[in-house]
Amino acid sequence: MRTVIITGAAGGIGRALLEQFAETGARLIGVDLPNSGVAAAVAACGEGHIALECDQSDEEQVTAMFARIDEVCERVDVLVNNAARAPTMAATVDTDLAGFQATIRTNLSGPFVLAREAVKRMQPGGVIVNTASLAGVVSNPCRNAYAASKAALISLTKSLACEWASRGLRVCAIAPGYVLTPMVAALEAEGKADLSAVRRRVPLGRLGRPDEMASAVVFLASDAARYITGSVLAVDGGWGSFNQPGHAHPPVDGQPGAETATPVLSESKRVTVITGAARGIGAAIARRFSAAGDQVVLIDRDSPEPIALELDNHALALQADISSESDVTQAFERIRDRFGRIDVMINNAAIADEFKPALEQSAADLERVLDINLTGTFLCARAAIPLMDSSGGVLINLGSINTFLPFAPRHAYGASKAGVDIFTRCLAAELGPKGIRSATLAPGYIRTPGVAALEQAGRIDSNAIRKRIPMGDFGRPEDVADAAWFLASPSASYVNGGILYVDGGWTSFGNAGNASDPEVADA
Template structure:
């Protein structure tokens, strides 16, 4: 029996990012309810998509209008599966002393209260069937900027609401996520430039990738987060900023650029070649799922793992074009030898996924030796650095480095001191490389899994070091993740669809890092 097509609400649909969102979800054959203010051309835009779609007019600042809007959409389509809260009022760029309170409140009503009411009304219809709410936030809600008080505050509030709503509605099968764009080439940004409130040449120099984002790059992130491939992602905020927040020093992040680069103006033609993908720790668990995901898409995969027998077995099952290596990532000599062999066989590396890792011994700090700390750091951090260093030498523009982090990156807990420290260090390593390598066209990102059903986690459970029932109650979605869900995130982040994601971290944790209350996050048991 064929599943019904999703009904997707997109607000702010007549704007730059809004139109890109319409195109992205239309390609997935979703049925679209396009929403914008009266007087916009959202009706004409929607007619061009086809008669099954519909346009609606609404001022999202009005609670009464929003309530009627969602009711009308339900009457028209019978269900609501996805809401993309994209409508927003841009920054006024006024000094604090020149900002009247009415203007401040208006920004909050459009950018925060409106999305909240829309989410509330959509969630009422999603109860019992599940759904996804994607909030288009902003990097302004993460990093402070002068003269953006109301806009930034509203976007920070939207990010917080994303996390709290994710925790409240997870038990109903509703995921809530956010995208935080940096500078994007939209009519709103063009108006800031025209009015002299933004210098886009300076903006490009501040971005490691050397350009502003395109609307389709924001839409692609929203599309992924709304998809079944992101089924273990909730409460997460994905920065799509070209590496802006990864750069933290005086001066330019990118050499000056004359005019708007081609990649800022239009989506490049897709590369036809299959990629060479290196996955460390790729023989088992999450690593093996990542290997299989890339291989199933036609990429050539190099599996590097200390478990040489399992790596070889996996490669035999995948086909002769793939390769397996025995590799201890903490050994510089072995890393050099493996990448020399890759150079000789393929001449390049397109994607590196640093998955190799070891857990610590759950030893209290007073009983933990420096040698035990070193063991974890050598594999989880030094190994990631060594493999990245050698992979970079074989990468050209378009290369991608993905590092596996952890929920312990953000929320370390005792007595896993060494593991948490290593994963926090891996995340900042990702950001440093994003700032350094962006001008060369090489992107980086961190994937931070929560508890995932792997042999390693099973061993911890059998040894009594973790309580699986207690963990499920701590996860808003009420379950462990699956290796394939981490692999889906890795495949997206390494793809051209994530071409403006650089230095960002994506938590694939069922909402673990969004839950800050006392007690249980879910009623899961067993």
């Protein structure tokens, strides 16, 4: 039984966290301010859980609380730093120093001290998940202290992930957008927030629910996210992907039902289409979705028939070159004729570049990669969208760590993956009002046949790469498949336009020198 500490447990997201972690069979330690109602919130989850009162802005109170935890628990497995001081919505010139510092103490210093104390009591496999905010990514007026504290918490997430990876611990965060919590409702009641305007600004046309934030946290804290550390997942309905004047969504009459209750899902099997499915990550994704009951369609330039024969759900194998418009058109016509719809489209197909210096590359070298990695993704998305409806269609495009940190001389590959990510965000803004979500899934170095071929050709140095990864090793195709399953699931129903790195901490490391010592990790 895992022991899970949840701060801010009496609030809207906190109560959802308590409920969902209780469903996993965890022992809960709910923490909140005195007179917050935390005892009642924890008691609602059943017997055997613990409620503690603590002001996390006071270091002495936090250390005293952990002394109490030591009396009843041998270890801590998960810490969810969820508590925060709300934004004051005051102009900078009207914000006093004491108020600014109080926000920083609660929203940054508090989570740091909690993490420090929790890690002392964690064994390998322990996880910390921080609740940051989209306000820490996209600035807002009159929220200086709150936004600064959340941006700082995002940075802290990444630096702690790098430091503690050698202990076998992971640190991640979510960045919620607007969520219908008592705190947000209070802002509306005080005239500090216009929720009807917020809904028009969100491509999905609504605020998020507390349970949607909790679902993302529970996934990041699970073994299915074992290769995810340092990642910050935006759970914002597509807010961060909309960048133009006007409304992201048509005006909504009243309050959307999906803000207060989880929509009823269809009981029919989903139809999931996967490109690049003949091997590696694509094959692992096919196995994961098929094992869960989806009807899968495998597309690859090489025949995906051997993978299809492994699967129990009569997978459809289609051989097609996704850089060919005619091939894509024919493949999706067959899908339409066979199933009549697509529920999940996963654009995974990609090729590596030639590793040639820029002075030796031609336009044809770039276009060879771009035609598959970017244009192919566009062609397949364009063909899939008309076969999706508004009942929860999902587009997942495979990016890369090169989306964020390009390598030299891999110019074409990095450019193609950066293009894939922004294309995904464009889709989030365009298709969100139609009820179709999109997300980018960005793997780091994964043990695939393609990576093995690069290693055998002397194109990459595996030992040097492992030293650059905070977790000290390559990931597995199954790690990416598990993340894809989450992003395509109802548990990610407010993830739209976000990017999820599955990279062992690669994109969080900014130091000189090595991020890990694989020889020690292997010992």
